[in-house]
Amino acid sequence: MTRIAVIGAGISGLATAYAIEQQAKQAEFEVETLVIEKEPRTGGKILSIQEGGFLCEWGPNGFLDNKPMTLDLCRQLQIDQQLLRSDDNARKRFIYSDKILHQMPENGPAFLKSKLISWPGKFRLAAEMVIPKKVNGGDETLADFGRRRLGEEALNKLISPMVSGIFAGDPETMSLKSCFPRIHELEQEYGGLIKAMLRLAKKKRAEVKAGKAVASAAGPGGVLTSFRGGIQELTDGVANALSGRVLTGNGVVRIVQKQGGFSLTLEDGQQHDVDLVVTAAPAYAVADMLDEWNTESSKLLRQIPYATMNVICFGYQRDRISFDLNGFGYLIPKAEGCHTLGTLWDSSIFSNRAPEGQVLLRSMMGGATNAAAIDLSEDEVKSRTMNDLKQIMGISCEPDFVKIFRHRHAIPQYTSGHAQRLSELNASLMDAPDLILTGNAFYGVGLNDCVNAANKAAEKVIGRLQERAK
Numbered sequence: 001m002t003r004i005a006v007i008g009a010g011i012s013g014l015a016t017a018y019a020i021e022q023q024a025k026q027a028e029f030e031v032e033t034l035v036i037e038k039e040p041r042t043g044g045k046i047l048s049i050q051e052g053g054f055l056c057e058w059g060p061n062g063f064l065d066n067k068p069m070t071l072d073l074c075r076q077l078q079i080d081q082q083l084l085r086s087d088d089n090a091r092k093r094f095i096y097s098d099k100i101l102h103q104m105p106e107n108g109p110a111f112l113k114s115k116l117i118s119w120p121g122k123f124r125l126a127a128e129m130v131i132p133k134k135v136n137g138g139d140e141t142l143a144d145f146g147r148r149r150l151g152e153e154a155l156n157k158l159i160s161p162m163v164s165g166i167f168a169g170d171p172e173t174m175s176l177k178s179c180f181p182r183i184h185e186l187e188q189e190y191g192g193l194i195k196a197m198l199r200l201a202k203k204k205r206a207e208v209k210a211g212k213a214v215a216s217a218a219g220p221g222g223v224l225t226s227f228r229g230g231i232q233e234l235t236d237g238v239a240n241a242l243s244g245r246v247l248t249g250n251g252v253v254r255i256v257q258k259q260g261g262f263s264l265t266l267e268d269g270q271q272h273d274v275d276l277v278v279t280a281a282p283a284y285a286v287a288d289m290l291d292e293w294n295t296e297s298s299k300l301l302r303q304i305p306y307a308t309m310n311v312i313c314f315g316y317q318r319d320r321i322s323f324d325l326n327g328f329g330y331l332i333p334k335a336e337g338c339h340t341l342g343t344l345w346d347s348s349i350f351s352n353r354a355p356e357g358q359v360l361l362r363s364m365m366g367g368a369t370n371a372a373a374i375d376l377s378e379d380e381v382k383s384r385t386m387n388d389l390k391q392i393m394g395i396s397c398e399p400d401f402v403k404i405f406r407h408r409h410a411i412p413q414y415t416s417g418h419a420q421r422l423s424e425l426n427a428s429l430m431d432a433p434d435l436i437l438t439g440n441a442f443y444g445v446g447l448n449d450c451v452n453a454a455n456k457a458a459e460k461v462i463g464r465l466q467e468r469a470k
Contacts, residue, residue: 002031007277007286008036008281013037014242019457020278021242023462034247056313060231060446061231062447065223077237095332095333096336097333126194128194138416141174142174149187149192167413168410169414174416175418255277255279276435304441306412308373310406311362312381313401313403314399314401315360315399315401321359325347329343329345329349340384341365344362365381374406381404433464436457
Protein backbone atom coordinates (compact mmCIF):
# COMPACT_ATOMS: atom_id res chain seq x y z
CA MET A 1 0.00 0.00 0.00
CA THR A 2 1.50 3.31 -1.11
CA ARG A 3 0.70 6.28 1.13
CA ILE A 4 0.12 9.52 -0.77
CA ALA A 5 -0.47 12.88 0.90
CA VAL A 6 -2.18 15.71 -0.96
CA ILE A 7 -1.71 19.05 0.78
CA GLY A 8 -4.56 21.51 0.20
CA ALA A 9 -8.27 20.77 -0.28
CA GLY A 10 -9.23 23.40 -2.81
CA ILE A 11 -10.34 22.24 -6.24
CA SER A 12 -6.71 21.52 -7.18
CA GLY A 13 -6.03 19.25 -4.21
CA LEU A 14 -9.41 17.52 -4.24
CA ALA A 15 -9.30 16.88 -8.00
CA THR A 16 -5.73 15.59 -7.70
CA ALA A 17 -6.62 13.14 -4.93
CA TYR A 18 -9.65 11.92 -6.88
CA ALA A 19 -7.62 11.50 -10.09
CA ILE A 20 -4.91 9.59 -8.20
CA GLU A 21 -7.49 7.19 -6.76
CA GLN A 22 -9.15 6.61 -10.13
CA GLN A 23 -5.93 6.23 -12.10
CA ALA A 24 -4.38 3.96 -9.45
CA LYS A 25 -7.45 1.72 -9.60
CA GLN A 26 -7.14 1.44 -13.38
CA ALA A 27 -3.41 0.67 -13.11
CA GLU A 28 -4.09 -1.83 -10.28
CA PHE A 29 -2.00 -0.01 -7.70
CA GLU A 30 -3.09 -0.04 -4.06
CA VAL A 31 -2.91 3.50 -2.69
CA GLU A 32 -4.01 5.25 0.47
CA THR A 33 -4.65 8.97 0.01
CA LEU A 34 -4.60 11.56 2.78
CA VAL A 35 -5.80 15.08 1.97
CA ILE A 36 -4.63 17.65 4.51
CA GLU A 37 -6.28 21.08 4.68
CA LYS A 38 -5.37 23.98 6.96
CA GLU A 39 -8.89 25.50 6.92
CA PRO A 40 -11.80 23.87 8.76
CA ARG A 41 -13.58 23.07 5.49
CA THR A 42 -12.77 21.79 2.01
CA GLY A 43 -13.16 23.89 -1.13
CA GLY A 44 -10.40 26.49 -0.83
CA LYS A 45 -11.45 29.71 -2.59
CA ILE A 46 -14.66 28.02 -3.72
CA LEU A 47 -17.52 28.74 -1.34
CA SER A 48 -21.18 29.36 -2.20
CA ILE A 49 -23.00 31.28 0.53
CA GLN A 50 -26.81 31.33 0.66
CA GLU A 51 -28.32 34.03 2.81
CA GLY A 52 -31.66 35.84 2.67
CA GLY A 53 -32.51 34.12 -0.59
CA PHE A 54 -29.33 35.39 -2.28
CA LEU A 55 -26.57 33.04 -3.47
CA CYS A 56 -23.17 34.73 -3.23
CA GLU A 57 -19.95 33.25 -4.54
CA TRP A 58 -16.99 33.89 -2.23
CA GLY A 59 -14.56 33.21 -5.08
CA PRO A 60 -15.01 31.95 -8.67
CA ASN A 61 -18.55 31.66 -9.95
CA GLY A 62 -18.10 28.97 -12.60
CA PHE A 63 -16.06 27.52 -15.44
CA LEU A 64 -16.20 27.69 -19.23
CA ASP A 65 -17.55 24.58 -20.95
CA ASN A 66 -15.31 24.91 -24.02
CA LYS A 67 -12.66 22.63 -22.51
CA PRO A 68 -13.45 19.06 -21.48
CA MET A 69 -11.59 18.56 -18.19
CA THR A 70 -14.09 19.99 -15.67
CA LEU A 71 -17.10 18.64 -17.57
CA ASP A 72 -15.45 15.20 -17.63
CA LEU A 73 -14.90 15.43 -13.88
CA CYS A 74 -18.58 16.28 -13.36
CA ARG A 75 -19.59 13.25 -15.44
CA GLN A 76 -17.29 10.96 -13.45
CA LEU A 77 -18.82 12.28 -10.23
CA GLN A 78 -22.31 11.88 -11.74
CA ILE A 79 -23.20 15.48 -10.97
CA ASP A 80 -23.34 16.65 -14.60
CA GLN A 81 -27.15 16.55 -14.56
CA GLN A 82 -27.06 19.32 -11.95
CA LEU A 83 -25.03 21.69 -14.12
CA LEU A 84 -26.47 25.15 -14.74
CA ARG A 85 -25.39 27.07 -17.82
CA SER A 86 -25.42 30.83 -17.85
CA ASP A 87 -28.24 32.75 -19.44
CA ASP A 88 -27.89 34.13 -22.97
CA ASN A 89 -27.59 37.51 -21.23
CA ALA A 90 -24.04 36.52 -20.30
CA ARG A 91 -22.96 36.91 -23.93
CA LYS A 92 -23.32 40.68 -23.58
CA ARG A 93 -20.26 42.09 -21.84
CA PHE A 94 -19.40 45.73 -21.33
CA ILE A 95 -16.45 48.05 -20.82
CA TYR A 96 -16.90 51.34 -18.97
CA SER A 97 -14.91 53.99 -20.82
CA ASP A 98 -15.23 57.76 -21.23
CA LYS A 99 -18.13 57.71 -18.73
CA ILE A 100 -20.18 55.33 -20.92
CA LEU A 101 -20.84 51.59 -20.89
CA HIS A 102 -19.85 50.11 -24.25
CA GLN A 103 -20.95 46.63 -25.25
CA MET A 104 -17.98 44.54 -26.33
CA PRO A 105 -18.28 44.07 -30.10
CA GLU A 106 -18.77 40.44 -31.13
CA ASN A 107 -17.76 40.78 -34.80
CA GLY A 108 -16.04 43.06 -37.31
CA PRO A 109 -19.04 45.24 -38.27
CA ALA A 110 -19.96 45.68 -34.59
CA PHE A 111 -16.38 46.69 -33.83
CA LEU A 112 -16.41 49.34 -36.56
CA LYS A 113 -19.66 50.79 -35.18
CA SER A 114 -18.50 50.68 -31.56
CA LYS A 115 -17.40 53.93 -29.93
CA LEU A 116 -15.26 52.12 -27.37
CA ILE A 117 -12.14 52.61 -29.53
CA SER A 118 -11.68 55.90 -31.39
CA TRP A 119 -11.08 55.92 -35.15
CA PRO A 120 -7.36 56.63 -34.68
CA GLY A 121 -7.29 53.69 -32.27
CA LYS A 122 -9.09 51.49 -34.82
CA PHE A 123 -6.61 52.44 -37.55
CA ARG A 124 -3.78 51.62 -35.15
CA LEU A 125 -5.37 48.25 -34.48
CA ALA A 126 -5.66 47.59 -38.21
CA ALA A 127 -1.95 48.35 -38.57
CA GLU A 128 -1.29 45.22 -36.53
CA MET A 129 -1.43 43.39 -39.87
CA VAL A 130 1.89 44.87 -40.98
CA ILE A 131 3.80 44.84 -37.70
CA PRO A 132 6.48 42.13 -37.77
CA LYS A 133 6.46 39.45 -35.12
CA LYS A 134 8.92 39.59 -32.25
CA VAL A 135 11.55 36.93 -32.85
CA ASN A 136 13.83 37.35 -29.85
CA GLY A 137 14.15 39.11 -26.51
CA GLY A 138 13.09 38.30 -22.97
CA ASP A 139 9.72 37.56 -21.47
CA GLU A 140 7.48 40.33 -22.80
CA THR A 141 4.88 41.92 -20.51
CA LEU A 142 1.26 42.17 -21.59
CA ALA A 143 1.58 45.96 -21.67
CA ASP A 144 4.64 45.87 -23.92
CA PHE A 145 2.93 43.38 -26.23
CA GLY A 146 -0.24 45.48 -26.34
CA ARG A 147 1.60 48.70 -27.19
CA ARG A 148 3.74 46.99 -29.80
CA ARG A 149 1.01 45.16 -31.66
CA LEU A 150 -2.26 46.97 -30.90
CA GLY A 151 -1.49 50.48 -29.66
CA GLU A 152 -1.87 52.40 -26.41
CA GLU A 153 -5.64 52.86 -26.64
CA ALA A 154 -6.33 49.16 -27.17
CA LEU A 155 -4.00 48.39 -24.27
CA ASN A 156 -5.88 50.73 -21.94
CA LYS A 157 -9.43 49.91 -23.02
CA LEU A 158 -9.25 46.23 -23.97
CA ILE A 159 -6.19 44.47 -22.57
CA SER A 160 -5.98 46.15 -19.15
CA PRO A 161 -9.58 45.46 -18.11
CA MET A 162 -9.31 41.90 -19.42
CA VAL A 163 -6.20 41.31 -17.30
CA SER A 164 -7.89 42.78 -14.23
CA GLY A 165 -10.98 40.63 -14.86
CA ILE A 166 -9.06 37.36 -15.12
CA PHE A 167 -6.00 37.87 -12.91
CA ALA A 168 -6.79 41.07 -10.98
CA GLY A 169 -3.39 41.88 -12.45
CA ASP A 170 -1.29 44.74 -13.78
CA PRO A 171 -0.44 44.38 -17.49
CA GLU A 172 2.77 46.33 -16.89
CA THR A 173 4.15 43.40 -14.89
CA MET A 174 2.28 40.33 -16.20
CA SER A 175 3.96 37.87 -18.57
CA LEU A 176 2.33 37.41 -21.99
CA LYS A 177 3.83 33.93 -22.46
CA SER A 178 2.60 32.68 -19.08
CA CYS A 179 -0.77 34.45 -18.87
CA PHE A 180 -1.90 34.00 -22.48
CA PRO A 181 0.36 31.39 -24.10
CA ARG A 182 -2.04 30.93 -27.02
CA ILE A 183 -1.71 34.59 -28.02
CA HIS A 184 2.07 34.28 -27.94
CA GLU A 185 1.83 31.14 -30.09
CA LEU A 186 -0.46 32.82 -32.63
CA GLU A 187 2.01 35.65 -33.19
CA GLN A 188 4.91 33.25 -33.58
CA GLU A 189 3.04 30.89 -35.90
CA TYR A 190 1.12 33.34 -38.08
CA GLY A 191 3.08 36.57 -37.70
CA GLY A 192 0.26 38.52 -36.04
CA LEU A 193 -3.15 38.26 -34.38
CA ILE A 194 -5.29 39.49 -37.27
CA LYS A 195 -3.44 37.22 -39.68
CA ALA A 196 -4.01 34.32 -37.29
CA MET A 197 -7.74 35.07 -36.97
CA LEU A 198 -8.16 35.25 -40.77
CA ARG A 199 -6.21 32.04 -41.38
CA LEU A 200 -7.99 30.14 -38.61
CA ALA A 201 -11.40 31.40 -39.72
CA LYS A 202 -10.64 30.19 -43.26
CA LYS A 203 -9.54 26.82 -41.89
CA LYS A 204 -12.69 26.59 -39.79
CA ARG A 205 -14.95 27.29 -42.79
CA ALA A 206 -13.17 24.58 -44.79
CA GLU A 207 -13.47 22.03 -42.01
CA VAL A 208 -17.12 22.86 -41.34
CA LYS A 209 -17.77 22.43 -45.07
CA ALA A 210 -16.07 19.05 -44.86
CA GLY A 211 -18.27 18.11 -41.92
CA LYS A 212 -15.62 18.40 -39.24
CA ALA A 213 -16.48 20.12 -35.94
CA VAL A 214 -13.85 22.58 -34.77
CA ALA A 215 -13.54 25.06 -31.95
CA SER A 216 -13.80 28.78 -32.49
CA ALA A 217 -10.56 30.55 -33.28
CA ALA A 218 -11.47 33.77 -31.53
CA GLY A 219 -11.46 34.41 -27.80
CA PRO A 220 -11.80 31.91 -24.98
CA GLY A 221 -15.28 30.90 -26.10
CA GLY A 222 -17.50 28.58 -24.15
CA VAL A 223 -20.50 29.09 -21.90
CA LEU A 224 -20.00 29.98 -18.24
CA THR A 225 -21.24 26.98 -16.26
CA SER A 226 -22.03 26.40 -12.59
CA PHE A 227 -24.64 24.59 -10.48
CA ARG A 228 -28.03 25.59 -9.16
CA GLY A 229 -26.63 25.58 -5.62
CA GLY A 230 -23.45 27.38 -6.62
CA ILE A 231 -20.03 26.24 -7.78
CA GLN A 232 -19.37 24.73 -4.34
CA GLU A 233 -21.39 21.73 -5.52
CA LEU A 234 -18.31 20.82 -7.57
CA THR A 235 -15.82 20.73 -4.69
CA ASP A 236 -18.39 19.09 -2.39
CA GLY A 237 -18.95 16.45 -5.05
CA VAL A 238 -15.24 15.67 -5.35
CA ALA A 239 -14.71 15.60 -1.57
CA ASN A 240 -17.64 13.21 -1.10
CA ALA A 241 -16.31 10.88 -3.80
CA LEU A 242 -12.87 10.40 -2.22
CA SER A 243 -12.18 7.02 -0.66
CA GLY A 244 -9.16 8.27 1.31
CA ARG A 245 -9.10 10.34 4.47
CA VAL A 246 -9.63 14.12 4.46
CA LEU A 247 -8.13 15.96 7.43
CA THR A 248 -9.28 19.58 7.88
CA GLY A 249 -8.42 22.34 10.33
CA ASN A 250 -4.81 21.22 10.77
CA GLY A 251 -2.34 22.41 8.15
CA VAL A 252 1.13 21.15 7.24
CA VAL A 253 3.91 23.33 8.63
CA ARG A 254 6.94 21.27 7.57
CA ILE A 255 7.87 18.82 4.81
CA VAL A 256 11.13 16.92 5.25
CA GLN A 257 12.50 14.34 2.83
CA LYS A 258 13.65 11.09 4.38
CA GLN A 259 14.65 7.64 3.19
CA GLY A 260 11.86 6.27 1.01
CA GLY A 261 9.50 9.20 1.36
CA PHE A 262 8.62 12.25 3.43
CA SER A 263 7.73 13.26 6.97
CA LEU A 264 4.96 15.84 7.35
CA THR A 265 4.56 17.86 10.54
CA LEU A 266 1.15 19.42 11.20
CA GLU A 267 0.18 22.49 13.19
CA ASP A 268 -0.78 20.48 16.25
CA GLY A 269 2.47 18.50 16.19
CA GLN A 270 1.07 15.40 14.48
CA GLN A 271 3.47 13.67 12.13
CA HIS A 272 2.61 11.65 9.04
CA ASP A 273 5.12 9.54 7.16
CA VAL A 274 4.14 9.07 3.52
CA ASP A 275 5.68 7.73 0.30
CA LEU A 276 4.67 10.56 -2.05
CA VAL A 277 3.49 14.15 -1.57
CA VAL A 278 1.50 16.40 -3.87
CA THR A 279 1.24 20.02 -2.78
CA ALA A 280 -1.82 21.96 -3.98
CA ALA A 281 -1.59 24.79 -1.46
CA PRO A 282 -0.74 28.41 -2.38
CA ALA A 283 2.88 29.01 -3.40
CA TYR A 284 3.73 31.06 -0.30
CA ALA A 285 2.32 28.34 1.98
CA VAL A 286 4.33 25.62 0.25
CA ALA A 287 7.42 27.84 0.60
CA ASP A 288 6.95 27.84 4.38
CA MET A 289 6.61 24.05 4.41
CA LEU A 290 9.87 23.56 2.49
CA ASP A 291 11.99 26.11 4.38
CA GLU A 292 13.80 23.59 6.55
CA TRP A 293 14.56 21.12 3.77
CA ASN A 294 14.79 22.95 0.41
CA THR A 295 15.58 26.65 0.74
CA GLU A 296 16.10 27.13 -3.00
CA SER A 297 12.57 25.94 -3.78
CA SER A 298 11.17 28.11 -0.98
CA LYS A 299 12.93 31.16 -2.37
CA LEU A 300 11.51 30.62 -5.87
CA LEU A 301 7.98 29.93 -4.60
CA ARG A 302 7.99 33.20 -2.66
CA GLN A 303 8.71 35.05 -5.92
CA ILE A 304 5.16 34.28 -7.08
CA PRO A 305 3.10 37.25 -5.79
CA TYR A 306 -0.64 37.24 -5.09
CA ALA A 307 -3.15 40.01 -5.75
CA THR A 308 -5.57 41.07 -3.02
CA MET A 309 -9.31 41.29 -3.65
CA ASN A 310 -12.52 42.50 -2.01
CA VAL A 311 -15.70 40.89 -3.34
CA ILE A 312 -18.80 42.99 -2.68
CA CYS A 313 -22.30 41.53 -3.11
CA PHE A 314 -25.23 43.97 -3.21
CA GLY A 315 -28.88 42.92 -3.39
CA TYR A 316 -31.67 45.29 -4.52
CA GLN A 317 -35.36 45.28 -5.23
CA ARG A 318 -35.54 45.07 -9.03
CA ASP A 319 -38.13 47.83 -9.33
CA ARG A 320 -35.77 50.28 -7.59
CA ILE A 321 -33.22 49.97 -10.40
CA SER A 322 -34.06 51.52 -13.75
CA PHE A 323 -30.85 50.29 -15.39
CA ASP A 324 -31.11 47.52 -18.01
CA LEU A 325 -29.37 44.49 -16.49
CA ASN A 326 -29.52 42.42 -19.67
CA GLY A 327 -25.91 41.29 -19.73
CA PHE A 328 -22.95 39.75 -17.92
CA GLY A 329 -21.61 42.93 -16.36
CA TYR A 330 -18.73 45.29 -17.02
CA LEU A 331 -15.02 45.85 -16.47
CA ILE A 332 -13.42 49.24 -15.82
CA PRO A 333 -10.10 50.42 -17.29
CA LYS A 334 -7.76 51.83 -14.66
CA ALA A 335 -7.69 55.20 -16.48
CA GLU A 336 -11.33 55.78 -15.50
CA GLY A 337 -10.24 56.34 -11.89
CA CYS A 338 -12.98 54.20 -10.32
CA HIS A 339 -12.71 52.36 -7.02
CA THR A 340 -13.82 48.97 -8.36
CA LEU A 341 -12.44 46.76 -11.12
CA GLY A 342 -15.90 45.91 -12.41
CA THR A 343 -19.29 44.48 -11.51
CA LEU A 344 -21.01 41.24 -12.51
CA TRP A 345 -24.78 41.16 -12.80
CA ASP A 346 -24.93 37.78 -11.08
CA SER A 347 -28.71 37.35 -11.10
CA SER A 348 -28.72 38.00 -14.86
CA ILE A 349 -25.96 35.43 -15.46
CA PHE A 350 -27.50 32.55 -13.50
CA SER A 351 -31.06 31.96 -12.38
CA ASN A 352 -31.92 31.69 -8.66
CA ARG A 353 -29.03 33.94 -7.52
CA ALA A 354 -31.57 36.35 -6.02
CA PRO A 355 -35.12 36.06 -4.64
CA GLU A 356 -38.03 36.75 -6.94
CA GLY A 357 -38.25 40.46 -7.76
CA GLN A 358 -34.71 41.18 -6.60
CA VAL A 359 -31.27 41.36 -8.23
CA LEU A 360 -27.74 40.52 -7.11
CA LEU A 361 -24.71 42.54 -8.20
CA ARG A 362 -21.15 41.42 -7.40
CA SER A 363 -18.35 43.99 -7.57
CA MET A 364 -14.57 43.45 -7.33
CA MET A 365 -12.21 45.90 -5.67
CA GLY A 366 -8.44 45.77 -5.24
CA GLY A 367 -6.12 43.71 -7.42
CA ALA A 368 -2.46 44.26 -8.16
CA THR A 369 -2.97 47.94 -8.96
CA ASN A 370 -4.90 48.74 -5.76
CA ALA A 371 -3.54 46.42 -3.06
CA ALA A 372 -4.38 48.88 -0.26
CA ALA A 373 -8.12 48.32 -0.76
CA ILE A 374 -7.88 45.11 1.28
CA ASP A 375 -7.39 47.19 4.46
CA LEU A 376 -10.33 49.56 3.95
CA SER A 377 -13.11 49.47 6.53
CA GLU A 378 -16.42 47.78 5.73
CA ASP A 379 -18.14 51.17 5.50
CA GLU A 380 -15.46 52.51 3.16
CA VAL A 381 -15.67 49.47 0.87
CA LYS A 382 -19.44 49.78 0.76
CA SER A 383 -19.49 53.56 0.11
CA ARG A 384 -16.83 53.39 -2.62
CA THR A 385 -18.69 50.57 -4.36
CA MET A 386 -21.95 52.52 -4.14
CA ASN A 387 -20.22 55.57 -5.65
CA ASP A 388 -19.11 53.54 -8.65
CA LEU A 389 -22.54 51.97 -9.12
CA LYS A 390 -24.15 55.42 -8.99
CA GLN A 391 -21.69 56.84 -11.52
CA ILE A 392 -21.87 53.91 -13.94
CA MET A 393 -25.40 52.51 -13.55
CA GLY A 394 -27.25 55.40 -11.92
CA ILE A 395 -28.05 53.38 -8.78
CA SER A 396 -28.50 55.85 -5.94
CA CYS A 397 -30.50 53.76 -3.45
CA GLU A 398 -29.05 51.83 -0.54
CA PRO A 399 -28.69 48.08 -1.14
CA ASP A 400 -31.11 45.87 0.80
CA PHE A 401 -28.46 43.15 1.11
CA VAL A 402 -24.71 43.55 1.60
CA LYS A 403 -22.02 40.89 1.85
CA ILE A 404 -18.30 41.69 1.68
CA PHE A 405 -15.58 39.05 1.31
CA ARG A 406 -11.87 39.77 1.59
CA HIS A 407 -9.06 37.79 -0.02
CA ARG A 408 -5.59 38.90 1.04
CA HIS A 409 -4.09 36.30 -1.29
CA ALA A 410 -6.70 36.09 -4.03
CA ILE A 411 -5.03 35.27 -7.35
CA PRO A 412 -1.39 34.34 -8.14
CA GLN A 413 0.34 36.75 -10.51
CA TYR A 414 2.30 35.39 -13.46
CA THR A 415 4.71 38.30 -13.64
CA SER A 416 7.52 38.72 -16.15
CA GLY A 417 9.99 35.84 -15.85
CA HIS A 418 7.36 33.41 -14.52
CA ALA A 419 8.28 30.61 -16.95
CA GLN A 420 11.97 30.90 -16.05
CA ARG A 421 11.13 30.76 -12.34
CA LEU A 422 9.13 27.58 -12.89
CA SER A 423 12.03 26.05 -14.81
CA GLU A 424 14.37 26.86 -11.92
CA LEU A 425 11.80 25.54 -9.43
CA ASN A 426 11.57 22.22 -11.26
CA ALA A 427 15.37 22.02 -11.32
CA SER A 428 15.54 22.66 -7.57
CA LEU A 429 13.31 19.60 -7.00
CA MET A 430 15.16 17.22 -9.31
CA ASP A 431 16.38 15.19 -6.33
CA ALA A 432 12.83 14.85 -5.00
CA PRO A 433 10.76 13.20 -7.79
CA ASP A 434 8.22 12.02 -5.23
CA LEU A 435 7.28 15.61 -4.38
CA ILE A 436 4.93 17.04 -7.01
CA LEU A 437 3.64 20.62 -7.13
CA THR A 438 0.26 21.56 -8.55
CA GLY A 439 -2.33 24.32 -8.10
CA ASN A 440 -3.15 27.64 -9.75
CA ALA A 441 0.21 29.29 -9.00
CA PHE A 442 1.94 27.71 -11.96
CA TYR A 443 0.16 27.06 -15.28
CA GLY A 444 -3.29 28.67 -15.15
CA VAL A 445 -5.68 30.25 -12.65
CA GLY A 446 -9.07 29.12 -13.98
CA LEU A 447 -11.08 26.12 -12.81
CA ASN A 448 -10.37 24.24 -16.03
CA ASP A 449 -6.65 24.95 -15.58
CA CYS A 450 -6.72 23.61 -12.02
CA VAL A 451 -8.51 20.40 -13.00
CA ASN A 452 -6.17 19.89 -15.96
CA ALA A 453 -3.13 20.40 -13.71
CA ALA A 454 -4.63 17.97 -11.18
CA ASN A 455 -4.94 15.27 -13.84
CA LYS A 456 -1.32 15.82 -14.89
CA ALA A 457 -0.15 15.66 -11.27
CA ALA A 458 -1.98 12.36 -10.85
CA GLU A 459 -0.30 11.02 -14.01
CA LYS A 460 3.08 11.91 -12.49
CA VAL A 461 2.14 10.02 -9.33
CA ILE A 462 1.18 6.94 -11.33
CA GLY A 463 4.42 7.25 -13.27
CA ARG A 464 6.36 7.21 -10.00
CA LEU A 465 4.41 4.17 -8.81
CA GLN A 466 5.29 2.37 -12.02
CA GLU A 467 8.95 3.20 -11.56
CA ARG A 468 8.85 1.95 -7.99
CA ALA A 469 7.20 -1.28 -9.15
CA LYS A 470 10.12 -1.96 -11.48
